[in-house]
Amino acid sequence: MIRDITLGQYYPGSSPVHRLDARTKIIATLLYIIELFIVNNFWGFLIAGAALFTVIAISRVPVKFIFRGLTAVFLIIAFTFVINLFMVDGRILWQWKIFKITYEGLMRALFMAVRLVLLIIGSSMMTLTTKPIELTDGLEKLLKPFSLIGLPSHEIALMMTIALRFIPTLMEETDKIIKAQQARGADFESGNIFQRAKSLIPILIPLFISSFRIAQDLALAMEARCYHGGAGRTRMNEIHFARGDAAAAILMIVFLAVIIASRFLPTIF
Amino acid sequence: MSIEVKDLRYVYNPGMPGETVALDGVSFEVRDGEILGVIGHTGSGKSTLLQHLNGLLKPASGDVYVDGQCITDGKAKLVEIRRKVGLVFQYPEYQLFEETVAKDVAFGPKNLGLSEEEIADRVKNAIELVGLDFEAIKDSSPFELSGGQKRRVAIAGVIAMHPSVLILDEPTAGLDPSAHADVLSMIRRIHESMGIIIIFVSHNMADIADMSDWVIVMDHGRIVLRGKPREVFSHGEMLSGMGLAVTPARAIMNRISAEIPDLKSDALTIDEAAAELREYINRTKNI
Numbered sequence: 001m002i003r004d005i006t007l008g009q010y011y012p013g014s015s016p017v018h019r020l021d022a023r024t025k026i027i028a029t030l031l032y033i034i035e036l037f038i039v040n041n042f043w044g045f046l047i048a049g050a051a052l053f054t055v056i057a058i059s060r061v062p063v064k065f066i067f068r069g070l071t072a073v074f075l076i077i078a079f080t081f082v083i084n085l086f087m088v089d090g091r092i093l094w095q096w097k098i099f100k101i102t103y104e105g106l107m108r109a110l111f112m113a114v115r116l117v118l119l120i121i122g123s124s125m126m127t128l129t130t131k132p133i134e135l136t137d138g139l140e141k142l143l144k145p146f147s148l149i150g151l152p153s154h155e156i157a158l159m160m161t162i163a164l165r166f167i168p169t170l171m172e173e174t175d176k177i178i179k180a181q182q183a184r185g186a187d188f189e190s191g192n193i194f195q196r197a198k199s200l201i202p203i204l205i206p207l208f209i210s211s212f213r214i215a216q217d218l219a220l221a222m223e224a225r226c227y228h229g230g231a232g233r234t235r236m237n238e239i240h241f242a243r244g245d246a247a248a249a250i251l252m253i254v255f256l257a258v259i260i261a262s263r264f265l266p267t268i269f
Numbered sequence: 270m271s272i273e274v275k276d277l278r279y280v281y282n283p284g285m286p287g288e289t290v291a292l293d294g295v296s297f298e299v300r301d302g303e304i305l306g307v308i309g310h311t312g313s314g315k316s317t318l319l320q321h322l323n324g325l326l327k328p329a330s331g332d333v334y335v336d337g338q339c340i341t342d343g344k345a346k347l348v349e350i351r352r353k354v355g356l357v358f359q360y361p362e363y364q365l366f367e368e369t370v371a372k373d374v375a376f377g378p379k380n381l382g383l384s385e386e387e388i389a390d391r392v393k394n395a396i397e398l399v400g401l402d403f404e405a406i407k408d409s410s411p412f413e414l415s416g417g418q419k420r421r422v423a424i425a426g427v428i429a430m431h432p433s434v435l436i437l438d439e440p441t442a443g444l445d446p447s448a449h450a451d452v453l454s455m456i457r458r459i460h461e462s463m464g465i466i467i468i469f470v471s472h473n474m475a476d477i478a479d480m481s482d483w484v485i486v487m488d489h490g491r492i493v494l495r496g497k498p499r500e501v502f503s504h505g506e507m508l509s510g511m512g513l514a515v516t517p518a519r520a521i522m523n524r525i526s527a528e529i530p531d532l533k534s535d536a537l538t539i540d541e542a543a544a545e546l547r548e549y550i551n552r553t554k555n556i
């Protein structure tokens with residue numbers, strides 16, 4: 001069901017990964033994504049995968065929980081895999097009429113798929129182990145230097161906080177509306193693609209109206225509590241770097257070196 | 270027509286963080302033409318229970334029988350069950366989506382695959398049954414109506430499917446006193462003219478006492494009390510222990526009998542309380 005999507009969801013815990021400063025995790029995630037694009041052979045992916053697996057193990061987030069929420073995403077990856085597989089020219093491995101699979105196509109498709117899977121699981125690890133509020137606090141602090149050149153860092157962070165905060169609310173709302181329409185005999189599962197698209201209208205319109213209502217209430221509540229933007233705001237819980245963050249920083253540097261070194265390993269295939 | 274629930278259990282998010290046992294062995298039965306009132310603290314499992322009665326939720330264990338037919342064995346046709354058991358959610362006005370009131374009410378009947386004439390007929394009857402002026406309202410947008418009207422349109426949308434059981438989850442929540450009274454008299458009217466089973470949840474004890482043939486009290490996913498309203502509301506202390514209360518009239522009479530021990534009272538409604546007081550005054554006037 002729609003509730004099962006765990007993208008952007010927080011998994012409560014107190015592991016060393018959970019306790020890291022949000023800024024550390026944001027930087028580590030960004031670095032990891034960049035490193036996935038530095039990698040140019042399967043050795044690199046093997047190392048990157050092992051590192052990710054280690055982080056998952058330390059964080060104690062159940063693997064089942066991570067994957068349950070990514071089924072839809074994996075479908076999209078499977079789709080790009082197939083597209084890549086058939087669309088690249090090169091040494092032909094298999095051919096049937098106009099369809100052909102080439103060595104280069106296979107390699108490209110595999111590369112892209114592995115890269116995307118690692119990328120998505122890697123960034124899910126950040127949201128799974130960081131409270132949304134910490135995440136946006138961290139982001140705001142990281143963006144602070146850019147406010148010198150006019151970047152509205154507080155507003156960006158606030159928009160993210162609100163978006164993240166309301167994902168579960170809107171999911172709950174969607175769930176309720178779907179059930180209410182099913183109770184009136186609505187059928188979302190059968191019919192061709194046009195009929196199915198049309199059957200979404202009874203869900204989307206009430207959802208739209210609810211979102212506006214929620215947004216209006218929120219704006220009013222913020223104004224009533226004298227919200228007036230970022231200038232001069234202080235916070236109740238300041239975030240601090242700790243010893244774990246230093247350790248994480250060292251590991252990140254080592255890992256970056258390993259990944260760069262992996263480019264010079266001989267390819268397996 | 271009857272509805273029978275046998276040892277129902279339901280768990281939200283099994284094996285995940287936030288695992289909640291929402292129903293923990295619930296059994297009851299409602300027979301033809303009866304009104305069942307359901308009370309319980311917020312989070313006691315009332316809404317979860319109602320969603321099992323038309324197959325929206327599948328129980329972890331236990332069974333639901335509608336008219337003797339099991340709807341939880343996976344063989345029953347869902348459309349058939351939803352035609353028989355109409356469920357009106359809490360704040361049903363949030364499910365309205367069509368351009369006009371008539372079209373919105375027609376959504377359910379259309380999903381049943383009825384003929385155009387049949388649909389038009391049912392829409393008109395349903396809107397009139399919920400106490401709205403069909404001609405005046407049929408072409409207006411449901412979003413222009415008042416809160417109470419919206420809610421009645423949403424209820425008409427379920428009535429138009431001609432269910433044999435009508436389930437309402439907190440049908441009067443958030444309404445002003447006059448809309449509240451309208452919705453209550455509407456439920457009575459539906460019950461009288463269609464003669465169907467009605468199951469409703471309410472936090473208004475006076476409404477429960479007034480309307481129900483039977484009352485069940487839920488707490489932590491179980492039924493802790495059941496019986497005729499008078500029986501259930503005689504357990505005042507137990508109810509307040511669960512964050513519930515007796516009816517206002519009952520509470521006043523309890524207080525008065527504490528002051529005047531020879532005024533014996535078992536009144537639930539204001540009318541009954543008034544009658545008892547009148548009787549007491551007449552009896553003691555001449556002493």
Ligand SMILES: Nc1ncnc2c1ncn2[C@@H]1O[C@H](COP(=O)(O)OP(=O)(O)O)[C@@H](O)[C@H]1O
Binds near residue numbers: 312
């Ligand atoms: N969609 C859901 N996901 C997880 N837990 C839920 C969900 N809906 C209800 N619950 C939990 O199940 C329990 C029963 O809820 P509910 O049936 O809504 O109670 P009531 O209607 O009596 O207020 C509560 O503890 C509630 O937090």
Ligand SMILES: [Mg+2]
Binds near residue numbers: 316317
């Ligand atoms: Mg409820």
